[in-house]
Amino acid sequence: MNNNHFRNIILLTMMSALSLAFAGCATIRKTGAAQDSRICLSEVNNSGCDRAYRIIHGKLRPLERPQVRFAIEKALIEEDSCWVLLRVTVPDQSIRKHERYNACVMLSTVDGILNFPELNLDNDSGLPEADERSDSEETQEDTIVESLEIDARKGSPGYAYMSFRFCYHPSMEGNGAIISILPSLETKRYFFQHSPVELPVLWSYNPAMWKRAQQLPQFILLDKRPEYVLHGNEKNMFK
Helix, strand or coil: CCCCCEEEEEEECCCCCCCCCCCCEEEEECCCCCCCCCEEEECCCCCCCHHHHHHHHHHHCCCCCCCCEEEEEEEEEECCEEEEEEEEEECCCCCCCCEEEEEEEEEEECCEEEECCEEEEEECCCCCCCCCCCHHHHCCCCCCCEEEEEEECCCCCEEEEEEEEEECCHHHCCCCCEEEEEEEEECCCEEEECCCEEEECCCECCHHHHHHHCCCCCEEEECCCHHHCCCCCCCCCCC
């Protein structure tokens, strides 16, 4: 993502990653834990990693650039179901040429963790594709795929909206739920794990808004807020 006009093709997959057949693409995917020989560093725990620290911050410079940001736009509860709309802001220069940005997204409560599809923003990184899904995954719900483009220019960020619908659990009530995001930045030679991001979920109840949200798939990535995507007189429904 350089100073020139760029386009990111975005694919959403519920169970596994799809092939990235072209440059400047982004996906939501579920990754494997493949081993590699890259130089790796964690922002949280970098003790004993002096060499990796010098190389990563000298070459990749992950903290000396605008950061991808996340915010909860909406969080609704309706009977036994929930809906969360997460806004992703991608500033210019936050993901440079030949880099890939990943973010594991989950909802955590005192009783456990609910994993959502992973966000993957790829700017012609040339990195290998995700592992093929296992036989056990193939027996689960069919993969949901959506494609869209994020358009950003010099000095102006691009935006995407991650929409999730899932079952309610009593541990999510009140202030008991947190959206946790584990971001990382990688190239063919380097891997940097950013500090986790935690967003408290403040639930609201709005039957009219929920009715509109039900028109969306269980998981979907949008390039616009839902009121511009859904059909009908929903202009102000999500404001």
